[in-house]
Amino acid sequence: MTVASPIYCFIAGPIGAWRITAIHAARGEALPAASHLDIVSSTIALRPHGASWMLRASTSNVRYSTRNEIAQLAESQPSLGRAEATKAALIPIRKSREWWDLAQDERRAIFEETSKHTRIGQDYLPSIARRLHHGRDLGEPFDFVTWFEFAPEHEARFDELVYRLRGTREWEYVEREVEVRLERG
Amino acid sequence: MTVASPIYCFIAGPIGAWRITAIHAARGEALPAASHLDIVSSTIALRPHGASWMLRASTSNVRYSTRNEIAQLAESQPSLGRAEATKAALIPIRKSREWWDLAQDERRAIFEETSKHTRIGQDYLPSIARRLHHGRDLGEPFDFVTWFEFAPEHEARFDELVYRLRGTREWEYVEREVEVRLERG
Numbered sequence: 001m002t003v004a005s006p007i008y009c010f011i012a013g014p015i016g017a018w019r020i021t022a023i024h025a026a027r028g029e030a031l032p033a034a035s036h037l038d039i040v041s042s043t044i045a046l047r048p049h050g051a052s053w054m055l056r057a058s059t060s061n062v063r064y065s066t067r068n069e070i071a072q073l074a075e076s077q078p079s080l081g082r083a084e085a086t087k088a089a090l091i092p093i094r095k096s097r098e099w100w101d102l103a104q105d106e107r108r109a110i111f112e113e114t115s116k117h118t119r120i121g122q123d124y125l126p127s128i129a130r131r132l133h134h135g136r137d138l139g140e141p142f143d144f145v146t147w148f149e150f151a152p153e154h155e156a157r158f159d160e161l162v163y164r165l166r167g168t169r170e171w172e173y174v175e176r177e178v179e180v181r182l183e184r185g
Numbered sequence: 186m187t188v189a190s191p192i193y194c195f196i197a198g199p200i201g202a203w204r205i206t207a208i209h210a211a212r213g214e215a216l217p218a219a220s221h222l223d224i225v226s227s228t229i230a231l232r233p234h235g236a237s238w239m240l241r242a243s244t245s246n247v248r249y250s251t252r253n254e255i256a257q258l259a260e261s262q263p264s265l266g267r268a269e270a271t272k273a274a275l276i277p278i279r280k281s282r283e284w285w286d287l288a289q290d291e292r293r294a295i296f297e298e299t300s301k302h303t304r305i306g307q308d309y310l311p312s313i314a315r316r317l318h319h320g321r322d323l324g325e326p327f328d329f330v331t332w333f334e335f336a337p338e339h340e341a342r343f344d345e346l347v348y349r350l351r352g353t354r355e356w357e358y359v360e361r362e363v364e365v366r367l368e369r370g
Contacts, residue, residue, distance in 0.1 A: 007324050058322040067288040103252040137190050137243040137322040
């Protein structure tokens with residue numbers, strides 16, 4: 001029996017396992033301020049009392065990666081929860097209607113053949129762990145929520161990764177992007 | 186501003202715009218009996234009082250179709266709600282974990298290059314109107330819910346379409362499939 005994709009809730013409020021150090025809008029509107037973030041792997045339909053905001057998204061299946069790319073990533077991809085990875089970033093993104101109206105081959109061409117999204121990401125392995133979540137089909141305000149974890153000494157590398165991705169042709173279709181930076185505890 | 190994919194709720198119970206004439210399991214467990222089906226394009230988190238079952242799914246974006254395939258379909262694809270289309274079918278499907286663990290290129294190869302899913306469907310245009318919905322990322326029991334509408338004289342053609350699809354390699358990955366047949370009113 002298949003287990004459907006787990007849905008994660010990212011809850012910003014007065015409590016949580018991660019302390020929010022900064023929230024800024026890379027494009028479009030930011031998210032409201034909050035001191036902490038909690039991540040729960042269950043479906044919560046309503047925002048908990050006292051929470052500032054909540055994002056819901058599902059890990060789903062791969063949408064563009066080929067078998068070769070998956071195999072290459074698997075070799076060097078670290079898992080979440082490493083003891084040394086005390087820094088994190090949460091990056092919710094919404095792409096434009098123009099992007100979603102493209103055919104699968106057109107989106108794939110921009111994603112990898114033109115923008116080299118996967119190949120850029122590979123340059124930052126195994127320092128930076130990440131998990132991608134999809135929110136669009138859930139009726140959420142963001143299409144994607146990506147969660148990154150890394151050690152403090154790799155923070156500059158993380159900044160570089162984000163900078164390089166924002167310079168790609170794929171990012172021309174991003175109409176809202178928020179960057180939330182965090183520390184454990 | 187992007188509008189996220191609309192979520193549709195398929196509610197089986199004592200009332201609804203469509204009368205259920207048969208429910209049978211093509212593979213795996215069936216769905217409980219009910220007399221009517223209502224389709225609402227809004228998010229209802231809880232099953233309405235008195236309903237027998239409810240499925241939720243989102244129209245989402247195309248996952249495999251190329252620009253050429255989309256253009257070909259657009260030429261002959263009828264819309265829902267035609268006056269003569271008084272018969273309908275609702276086919277919820279769940280695919281196996283093995284399917285979802287495949288890479289994008291592997292799923293595309295089975296979907297179209299091997300199974301010719303889109304090309305089979307084209308043989309039944311413009312008689313049969315359809316709308317595909319995705320439920321997997323919503324944590325639903327079915328990955329897909331497809332809604333078909335056709336005139337009574339095309340019912341045998343619809344049966345043939347379903348029969349041909351079930352014979353494809355893609356269908357080896359289907360682990361649950363229910364067929365609900367309906368009439369307007």
